[in-house]
Amino acid sequence: MNLSNIKKEFPIFNNKNLVYLDSANSSQKPQSVIDRINDFYSNEFSNVGRSVHALSIAATNNYENTRVSVQKYINAKNKDEIVFTKGATEAINLVASTFGQKYLKEGDEILLTELEHHSNYVPWHYLRNLKGVKIEFAEVNDDGEVSVESIEKKITSKTKIIALTHLSNVTGTIVPIKEIVEIAKKKNIPVLVDGCQSAPHIKIDVKDLDCDFYAISGHKVYGPTGVGILYAKKKWLQNLPPYIGGGGMISEVKKDKVTYAPLPEKYEAGTMATAEVVAFNESIKFMQSIGIKNIIKHENELTNYALENMKKINSVNIVGNPKNKAGVISFTIKGVHPHDISTIVDEEGVAIRAGHHCCQILHERLNLSATARVSFGIYNTKEDIDILCKAIENCRKVFELK
């Protein structure tokens, strides 16, 4: 697929002067994904896994095909290790809740990092009250990096699980997961990776990383909302208790006892986001048709180009300076609040995010109340960045800064 024409695959960019730089929040959708939802509802819809009629069997096959695609895409050993959830948030909640229920007791420690999104902190916070566990935070340095040493420093004999992001949604830091998992393995500590930001931008190989859990959000990978992926090693899904109870996740139901369905249905209660899961297969195909190497190359070029040009603008301060970084850049402008920056650049059709990006802990650590953030997708171009930089210049004009 030719990257220079990639914008044409996304109908939202037709006839619109839209410079979309908010893909870390959610990505736009290619036509193939949108069409698949329409086709599925128009011609193929049925609930999955419950009925024996032909329509249901075909729908179930489509649904399961996505599972196999995801398995291959992230190089999981077994398709039963792929659980569909409504998002990465639910995936992390699933692990925190079931792991906490079964394995945690008062005084145990959960190790997170200061980079974490609220969705990889709040589910663990619940366990403070429920179980009396302690939460520790591995520190980030001033460049916004989490080192293997900073993790090692916080591991104690009471650390029962490590949960951390693969790629920061604020600084773009890529965290050395493989090395961290190696250390954790030696101490027999399972590792959950929040892969929301990494999934659309870097290669994911869960066998190579050897992590225990990996959470992905479909809508950030050019897919529909309402689909998330939890990858978990089979032993965990077998040993952890079920999460949400209801139809589809049971084996036998009696007045005095309930047994549960085999994997992965044990974790997929109720009617799932069927059409969205089916359409998510198209997102994976889309990613594969470009190739992760090409995605990385393109987005690295954009990031470097953006950093170079944004740094040229007086008064722009880039937040963090990690050596290993992907396409997320947060910044501030002296004298202009991030919300004002966002409103002003929006007038030029430039969509960016402003605020704490669900990372209050990191903002506090960096002594910032809010930042403005640009984040790239495969459809962005150098021209987008030129328009962004011009729009940023306009902030200084509106605020009459020198």
Add this chain to the structure above:
Amino acid sequence: MDLKQLYQDIILEHGKSPRNFGRCKKYTHEAKGYNPLCGDKVQIFLNLNEEKKVENLTFEGSGCAISMASTSIMTELVKGKSLEVVKKIVFDFLDMIKNTQEIKSEELDEDQKTIIMSLSGVKQYPMRVKCATLAWHTLNSAMSKKKEEVNTEAID
């Protein structure tokens, strides 16, 4: 939409040099406000004298130009006025931002009305309305001596 409608000179000026900033030495009422969406924070310190008139009104906090200017303008407009009048002005301001096109209050003179109307530009920017109203809700809370922090996400 015209950015100059939103960022009028008077707003930029108040945003850069907010009036009545800081914690006043003596105050009878205080309240905190918070906008969880953007992290804007404000704390209001109100000193009512025995006649229930606003002797002093100051604030601390951080936020965007709109929220800082709105708070600054508010502190200037209500000083010296009675509690009842202040309540009316706050009601009128919130009503103007949400519903009507103008300030109905007879408690403000024409110059003051011009100043307060400089904030009406936010009506074109729905996501920014809360930036302009946070301090006013917080003042309401201080006047009624509510204990809870004002949270913009919990207000209609």
